[in-house]
Amino acid sequence: MSNSQTLKSPVKIGAKALPKKKAAPAKRSEKPVNPAVAPPKNPGHSHPFPRTEFLTTVARLRDAPGDAVAEVAFVGRSNAGKSSAINTLAGKTRLAYVSKTPGRTQHLNYFSVAPDRYFVDLPGYGFAKAPEDVRKQWDGLLGPYLQTREQLKGLVIIMDIRRPLTEMDWQMLEWFAPTGRAVHVLLSKADKVSRQEQTKMLRQVKADLADLGCPVSVQLFSSLKRTGVAEAATVMKGWLGLCDNSSKETGADALPEEVSVEDKDAD
Numbered sequence: 001m002s003n004s005q006t007l008k009s010p011v012k013i014g015a016k017a018l019p020k021k022k023a024a025p026a027k028r029s030e031k032p033v034n035p036a037v038a039p040p041k042n043p044g045h046s047h048p049f050p051r052t053e054f055l056t057t058v059a060r061l062r063d064a065p066g067d068a069v070a071e072v073a074f075v076g077r078s079n080a081g082k083s084s085a086i087n088t089l090a091g092k093t094r095l096a097y098v099s100k101t102p103g104r105t106q107h108l109n110y111f112s113v114a115p116d117r118y119f120v121d122l123p124g125y126g127f128a129k130a131p132e133d134v135r136k137q138w139d140g141l142l143g144p145y146l147q148t149r150e151q152l153k154g155l156v157i158i159m160d161i162r163r164p165l166t167e168m169d170w171q172m173l174e175w176f177a178p179t180g181r182a183v184h185v186l187l188s189k190a191d192k193v194s195r196q197e198q199t200k201m202l203r204q205v206k207a208d209l210a211d212l213g214c215p216v217s218v219q220l221f222s223s224l225k226r227t228g229v230a231e232a233a234t235v236m237k238g239w240l241g242l243c244d245n246s247s248k249e250t251g252a253d254a255l256p257e258e259v260s261v262e263d264k265d266a267d
């Protein structure tokens with residue numbers, strides 16, 4: 001990476017950097033996954049990354065795929081809807097839930113989306129229980145990955161639309177911004193709030209992020225209703241250097257009525 005400045009672990013910068021925003025506390029534990037919000041069984045039809053396959057779990061940065069040309073990383077508070085979003089983009093039920101298996105939760109989970117192109121599922125913020133665990137996770141793997149991985153083209157941060165910009169989201173943003181890489185925010189579970197509230201939150205989050213000093217875009221997203229799938233795919237395909245004709249060919253966002261999923265998110 002060209003940026004040579006030393007970035008500090010967000011757990012160290014947090015206390016000073018954060019009081020400017022009020023935020024809900026990050027959740028500490030992962031809830032059981034509700035498979036009901038997995039994507040429908042029509043892969044390749046309304047899903048922009050239908051060839052996605054789980055590739056490997058990486059515990060040390062040097063074990064990351066050497067053939068990678070470009071990759072997009074996904075991060076977010078536990079339970080924000082990250083696994084559901086990856087599954088929805090791929091159109092594969094339970095694909096990303098593999099990262100909940102013990103031993104994989106703290107590591108980088110690689111999914112191949114196209115030849116030499118990867119999605120990288122990063123640990124949920126709420127996973128590590130103790131501050132030392134968070135620090136270990138950051139210093140050992142996550143920090144170096146986000147700071148030095150040349151192939152990382154952009155970071156997708158998943159935020160529950162009802163609780164966007166949590167303390168950990170700000171820490172991540174403020175830590176990542178100096179790398180100069182792009183950030184795209186998915187305001188997930190958009191179906192949980194009214195249209196009016198969606199518009200309001202979108203505008204508010206955009207305004208809050210305007211001063212960050214790194215290229216950051218924001219959109220609405222719902223795995224349940226498949227809102228924003230094409231928009232997200234366009235951003236990600238741009239980062240990955242894949243041409244985007246999925247939404248034109250498949251009308252990815254135009255098919256919400258095909259999705260028969262049950263909303264069991266009790267939040």
Ligand SMILES: Nc1nc2c(ncn2[C@@H]2O[C@H](COP(=O)(O)OP(=O)(O)O)[C@@H](O)[C@H]2O)c(=O)[nH]1
Binds near residue numbers: 037079081192265
């Ligand atoms: N209503 C609604 N619930 C969702 C959506 N996406 C995820 N969920 C639910 O939110 C919970 C957490 O989702 P999951 O993808 O496992 O979150 P992760 O911990 O960030 O990977 C589960 O109960 C999902 O069913 C969505 O778009 N709409």
Ligand SMILES: [Mg+2]
Binds near residue numbers: 083099
């Ligand atoms: Mg998950």
